[in-house]
Amino acid sequence: MTSTAAALLEQWLERRLNDEHQDWFQSRLHKVLTSNSDRELHITLGLIPRKLGRTDLNPTATELADANSVLPDWNPTGWSIDTAARIAVLCRLAEKDPATFSDTIIDLCRNADLAESIALYSGVALYPHSEKLSRQIGEGLRTNMRAVFEAIAHHNLYPAIHFDENRWNHMVLKALFIDSTLSPIQGLDKRANAELATILRDYAHERWAAGRVVTAELWRCVGPFAKGSMIEDLQRVAESNVLTEHQAGVLALTQCSDPRAAAIVERYPETAASIANGAITWDAIAEQQLQDSGTSA
Amino acid sequence: MMFIDPHAHMISRTTDDYEAMAAAGVVAVIEPAFWVGQPRTHVGTYIDYLSAIIGFERFRAGQFGIRHYCTVGLNSKEANNEELAEAVMEILPRFALKEGVVGIGEIGYDEQTELEDKYFRLQLELAKELDLPVMIHTPHRDKKRGTTKSMDVCEEHGMDPTKIIVDHNNEETVREVLDRGYWAAFSIYPSTKMGNARMVDILAEYGAERIMVDSACDWGISEPLGVAKTAKLALERGIPQEHVRLVCYQNALSAYGQSGQMQEDDWLNPAAIDQRTVYEGNSILRGGREPLVQDSAVKRNAGNLIIE
Numbered sequence: 001m002t003s004t005a006a007a008l009l010e011q012w013l014e015r016r017l018n019d020e021h022q023d024w025f026q027s028r029l030h031k032v033l034t035s036n037s038d039r040e041l042h043i044t045l046g047l048i049p050r051k052l053g054r055t056d057l058n059p060t061a062t063e064l065a066d067a068n069s070v071l072p073d074w075n076p077t078g079w080s081i082d083t084a085a086r087i088a089v090l091c092r093l094a095e096k097d098p099a100t101f102s103d104t105i106i107d108l109c110r111n112a113d114l115a116e117s118i119a120l121y122s123g124v125a126l127y128p129h130s131e132k133l134s135r136q137i138g139e140g141l142r143t144n145m146r147a148v149f150e151a152i153a154h155h156n157l158y159p160a161i162h163f164d165e166n167r168w169n170h171m172v173l174k175a176l177f178i179d180s181t182l183s184p185i186q187g188l189d190k191r192a193n194a195e196l197a198t199i200l201r202d203y204a205h206e207r208w209a210a211g212r213v214v215t216a217e218l219w220r221c222v223g224p225f226a227k228g229s230m231i232e233d234l235q236r237v238a239e240s241n242v243l244t245e246h247q248a249g250v251l252a253l254t255q256c257s258d259p260r261a262a263a264i265v266e267r268y269p270e271t272a273a274s275i276a277n278g279a280i281t282w283d284a285i286a287e288q289q290l291q292d293s294g295t296s297a
Numbered sequence: 298m299m300f301i302d303p304h305a306h307m308i309s310r311t312t313d314d315y316e317a318m319a320a321a322g323v324v325a326v327i328e329p330a331f332w333v334g335q336p337r338t339h340v341g342t343y344i345d346y347l348s349a350i351i352g353f354e355r356f357r358a359g360q361f362g363i364r365h366y367c368t369v370g371l372n373s374k375e376a377n378n379e380e381l382a383e384a385v386m387e388i389l390p391r392f393a394l395k396e397g398v399v400g401i402g403e404i405g406y407d408e409q410t411e412l413e414d415k416y417f418r419l420q421l422e423l424a425k426e427l428d429l430p431v432m433i434h435t436p437h438r439d440k441k442r443g444t445t446k447s448m449d450v451c452e453e454h455g456m457d458p459t460k461i462i463v464d465h466n467n468e469e470t471v472r473e474v475l476d477r478g479y480w481a482a483f484s485i486y487p488s489t490k491m492g493n494a495r496m497v498d499i500l501a502e503y504g505a506e507r508i509m510v511d512s513a514c515d516w517g518i519s520e521p522l523g524v525a526k527t528a529k530l531a532l533e534r535g536i537p538q539e540h541v542r543l544v545c546y547q548n549a550l551s552a553y554g555q556s557g558q559m560q561e562d563d564w565l566n567p568a569a570i571d572q573r574t575v576y577e578g579n580s581i582l583r584g585g586r587e588p589l590v591q592d593s594a595v596k597r598n599a600g601n602l603i604i605e
Binding site for chain 2: 056110115
């Protein structure tokens with residue numbers, strides 16, 4: 001998988017780079033793979049954005065389909081050219097030196113600038129999995145830099161496959177805590193669990209007690225596991241004057257098997273109809289919240 | 298008016314300072330690697346320090362709409378710890394090509410010892426090899442001779458003066474630095490370096506060519522608004538607006554832009570990837586919409602009791 005992913009990335013780069021840049025990239029790649037020290041690797045990763053630029057990759061629909069056939073749910077939508085090139089180099093290196101690869105990644109992370117950190121973590125699903133790599137990803141999650149955290153949490157299929165429940169739950173909670181969004185987390189619904197629902201409900205209460213806004217997205221991971229007083233919490237959210245919160249409350253209630261939930265949903269036939277016909281979804285709510293906050297780029 | 302502060306140790310400053318700088322029109326800062334107030338004793342702490350100024354500090358600045366760049370190097374004080382110095386020289390090349398690194402610096406002399414001289418020269422060679430600008434820290438003591446010596450050594454190593462910024466100038470050093478073709482930077486730093494009224498006199502006498510103003514703000518009693526306040530004072534005292542623009546903005550951009558790592562587009566028209574990740578945009582450049590920075594005068598007033 002690592003090598004087929006590398007081949008695909010190289011193909012995408014070839015389509016986008018002019019001949020000079022393409023030749024430069026291939027010759028640097030050759031140097032990295034034939035060198036005995038890591039000097040060439042450091043220089044190459046450092047020079048990539050300077051030589052190849054930092055524009056968005058903007059993969060086409062066909063390219064995304066190709067990505068999916070190499071690795072189901074691989075989604076490089078937000079990658080830039082330099083990120084793609086750096087990850088291609090790393091995948092080739094992993095293919096060549098699988099035994100030392102995780103040490104290489106740890107060393108690179110220690111010296112990485114922001115864009116490099118983003119690239120190193122964006123590619124983790126394509127690298128050979130190892131315990132050491134897993135520990136380094138734990139370090140990455142502890143970052144204060146939102147973009148680095150999101151390189152792991154968003155549009156990345158690694159967490160859903162490899163994180164244990166505790167790490168998964170804390171990633172979701174941290175995403176909320178740093179005002180990030182949940183909808184780009186892959187496997188969010190599949191990995192929802194009762195423990196997470198409890199943690200998030202407590203977090204919502206903490207925010208309410210402090211007079212702070214609770215993002216409507218939070219309830220996405222609560223609905224399917226809501227029981228006891230959580231139903232009253234969802235009712236409170238459904239009664240909100242803020243449209244996205246109201247929609248989230250009702251949507252979460254529709255995903256809850258408790259009979260009390262169905263009774264509350266019946267009070268909002270219009271919202272329930274929009275949920276039934278697919279107009280109200282968690283992604284749509286997240287998108288609307290982003291627009292309401294005026295921060296969408 | 299847009300300003301660049303080409304010498305600011307933001308790692309030692311608070312978010313209040315970032316807010317105040319953004320509100321005053323600072324769009325970019327350059328953070329030279331320096332002495333952190335007490336000696337580092339392991340290369341590991343040096344590595345983590347350099348990682349912080351290329352990483353977290355850049356991110357922190359971006360939250361306030363300020364673009365952050367840095368220079369990397371072994372400072373003159375720590376050049377005197379030979380074991381540390383050797384180890385730092387080993388790892389410097391790794392950092393010199395990172396994103397946003399606009400030069401090697403601040404390097405030069407402190408007490409003008411043999412070891413300082415050795416590592417100054419080695420770092421000049423590194424800058425030459427990597428084709429990077431150099432920021433020279435001129436010594437606080439025996440400044441005039443130290444400044445002359447710094448330039449002599451640059452010339453011995455065949456350095457191009459148009460890629461060298463000689464910093465911490467004063468009335469006594471400026472003439473020679475400009476005559477020899479170097480960029481002359483002035484640190485507006487209370488008590489020990491330049492005051493801004495003296496700076497305005499220098500601008501009146503020497504004009505704006507190859508001169509730039511910085512704050513050198515750090516862990517000491519210093520002024521992160523040094524550039525913005527000097528610009529205002531200069532305009533009030535009749536320095537032409539174009540000269541103020543040159544010394545408080547354009548010259549720093551021209552000098553450090555030679556690294557290829559700093560362009561006006563970085564803040565006027567940032568790459569899409571940066572807007573999504575590390576750069577929140579500057580409220581002043583956005584025409585004052587959704588101001589990112591609170592009125593710091595209001596916030597800092599101890600009578601304003603509510604913290605939310």
